[in-house]
Amino acid sequence: MTISCQLTESRRLDALHKLDLLDTPPSEAFDRITRMATSIFQLPIAAISLTDADRQWFKSRVGVEHTSIPRMRAPCGNVADSSELLVIPDLMEDAYFRDSPLAASGVRYYAGAPLITAEGHCLGAMCVLGLEPRETTPQELSALCDLASMVMAQIEMQHAMGRIDPLSGLPNRNQFMEDFQDLQRDRPAGEQRLAVLINLTTPEQLSHAARAMNPSYVDELVIDAARWLRAEVGAHRNVYHVTTTQFALIAPPGMTLAAYLPLLESKMAEGQCLAKSRYVATPTVGVAPFEIGNADCLSVLRQAQSAAHDAIDAHAHIAVYSEDADALYQRRFTLLNDFGSALESQDQLRLVYQPRIDITTGACIGAEALLRWDHPTLGAVGPSEFIPVIERSGLAHATTAWVLATAMRQQRQWRDQGLHLQMSVNVSAANLLEPDFAEALLAGLRQRGLPPDCMELEITESAIMAQPVKAHAMLEKIAATGVKLAIDDFGTGYSSLSYLQRMPADVVKIDQTFVIGLEDDTRKQALVATMITLSQDLGHRVVAEGVECEEVLIFLRLAGCDEAQGFLFARPMEADVFTDWCPVPAAAIPGRSALPHYAYQM
Structure with a gap:
């Protein structure tokens, strides 16, 4: 042959x-x-x-x-x-x-x-x-x-x-995968090509449309986009309908990013002007460069989708795949995927405790419980990295439940040892939407024989803004149980003064961004002094976070601040270390020399 x-x-x-x-x-x-x-x-x-x-x-x-x-x-x-x-x-x-x-x-x-x-x-x-x-x-x-x-x-x-989408009439993802393999086989190895993904609308816009419009809205959006894309690309090249509101194509051979991005920007601007949905949907475009013979179809498609998501906040709503941004997203997804196992394990999650100091007496009168995670392969993962990911997921409820149960057990143990402190725990927006959250909180306290006022829940303004009516109703129910409430990160929210009047809070915590560097910043000093006076006039105790030096502590004492928290006193500690640290007798604070020695542990 x-x-x-x-x-x-x-x-x-x-x-x-x-x-x-x-x-x-x-x-x-x-x-x-x-x-x-x-x-x-x-x-x-x-x-x-x-x-x-x-x-x-x-x-x-x-x-x-x-x-x-x-x-x-x-x-x-x-x-x-x-x-x-x-x-x-x-x-x-x-x-x-x-x-x-x-x-x-x-x-x-x-x-x-x-x-x-x-x-x-x-x-x-x-x-x-x-x-x-x-x-x-x-x-x-x-x-x-x-x-x-x-x-x-x-x-x-x-x-x-199995290869044509019935709504758009365009080849679907299965066909894209087949044609991608043909491209790998038929084109020269090492040739540089560009995969393009067009996302018709952001996830938030799609969610709003699903609630406000009948299902035909998305169908019409897809049909109009498919018709326009088919006309723009021409009969000699394929456009693929790869997900409900996403289309993909491969740029012609020899096309570089420098030449293609301006062309894409021009075409998308033109298409947006013609689209019926231009006021309610924002198309985004992701571009993923790949090399013939060294690319996996689904990986390239995922990279283009990742870039299209990044394009939501990009100029002209077009973005090129970034390996660094993708690695960060992959890590976040890994953390989210692994956190469920962490909740079920016995050794990955733990609480550490940072003291809250009465500025007038120097006594430790409370402790904030802070979650820490030791990942089995990634090691210690900082809370600033994993907590925002968890709070936006379905694990937010289970996480708060774990933290509350652990904090209550520790509170019971400390009280049995004669250590009476108020325990502070952070809660998320998701918790304020649980219909039985207040009841479950009170049941947990009763089960352990703890008085409600030994616990304090810290809530940020952003958590309340998610659904303000439901959130305020839940805060009223929590306050009625006797559990204390604190406004966390005060000054960083949307309308602090408005919420300060309406929230049934006992404590206002001034965010550390206003406290760090306070000793050399007269504008910050004026702002913090006003925050303290205003909050106290409305009946709240005031806690300053992020206190790291004696000069700031002296300013806060002169300004009348009630409590302080920060590295000047101690970093967050394991429960047994905190127990050893706390019972040292406190003295009045006329100056640094009179402060108890534990207040300067770093």
């Missing part, structure tokens, strides 16, 4: 295997055609025969018990090789086929019409067979060719159902 023939056969087999027809269950749609063939020819045997590398496999058959025969000297194999109609009036009179297994089984007559794809690949034959020699009329041959066309129409329809 020549090299040209080998290449043709390789492509033919590739086309056959892509259709996923071999070794599949029987189908009534195909069986109906074979029954029709036996009726038209008045013959006992008919088959839809697909020519594999070394066998003829029957997708449908009448009058044949076995599902396949060897390809060698099988007439259908010759049809596949030639892509032409083949009629053998008598196999015993044919010099080539008289010794074939088919003739040996008693078959004397054969007629087969080729099954040819739109690309010109012959998959096999629609064939009829008889046990006696016979002639074939032109009408019969025409009918056999019509039956072969019916078989191919059925094959193409079934294939299209």
Whole structure:
């Protein structure tokens, strides 16, 4: 076999295997055609025969018990090789086929019409067979060719159902994956190409549309976008509909980022002006460079999707895949994925405790419980990294429940040791939306024999702003139980003064961003002094976070601040270390020399 023939056969087999027809269950749609063939020819045997590398496999058959025969000297194999109609009036009179297994089984007559794809690949034959020699009329041959066309129409329809999106009419993700593999095979290795993903709307916009509009809104959005994209790209290139509101394409060969990005920006601006949804949907575009021969299809698609997400906040809403940003996102996803196991483990999560100091007496009067995570492979993961991820996930409820239960057990242990402190715990927006949160909190305290006022919940303004009506209702219920409430990170929220009036809070915690560097910043000093006075006038105790030097502590004492928390006194400590640290008697604070020595542990 020549090299040209080998290449043709390789492509033919590739086309056959892509259709996923071999070794599949029987189908009534195909069986109906074979029954029709036996009726038209008045013959006992008919088959839809697909020519594999070394066998003829029957997708449908009448009058044949076995599902396949060897390809060698099988007439259908010759049809596949030639892509032409083949009629053998008598196999015993044919010099080539008289010794074939088919003739040996008693078959004397054969007629087969080729099954040819739109690309010109012959998959096999629609064939009829008889046990006696016979002639074939032109009408019969025409009918056999019509039956072969019916078989191919059925094959193409079934294939299209798995490759074409019914709404947009564009090739889907399965087709994108197949064509990507063809690109890898057919183009030169090392060639640089660009994958582009167009996301029609942000997740938030899609969520709003789902609540406000009927389902046809998204359908119309997709249909309009598909029509525009098809027209812009042209008939010679494919656009793929890869998810509900996302489309993908491959930039032409030789296109560089420098040349392509301005073109994309221009086209997307033009498309946005024409779109009916331009005021309620923001399309974003992600571009992922890749190298032929060194790229995985799904990885490239994911990278383009990642870039499209980054493009939400980018200029012109177009972004190029960033390996660093992707690595950060991957790490966040890993943390989120692993945190469920951490909650169930016995040794990954723990609480540490940072003291709160009464500025007037120097006594430790409280402790803030802070969550720490020792990941089994990543090591210590800082709370500033994992807590924001957890708070936006479905694990927020379980995390707060774990922290509260652990803090309450520690509180019970300290009280049994004679150490009476108020324990502060941070809660998230998700907790304020739990209908039974206040009841569960009170039940946990009762179970451990703890008075409600020994616990304090710290809530940020941003948590309240998520759903202010429900949040305020829950805060009122919590306050009614006797559990104390604190406004955390005061001054960094949306409308601090408004919430300061309305929240049933006992404590206001001034965020450390206002406290760090306070000793050298007169503007900060004026602002913090005002915060302290205003909060106390409204009946709140004031805690300053982030106190790291004596000068700041002296300023806070002169400004009348009630409590302080920060590295000047101690870093967050393990429970047993905190127990050893805390009982040292406190003294008045006329100056640094009179402060208890534990206040300067660093």
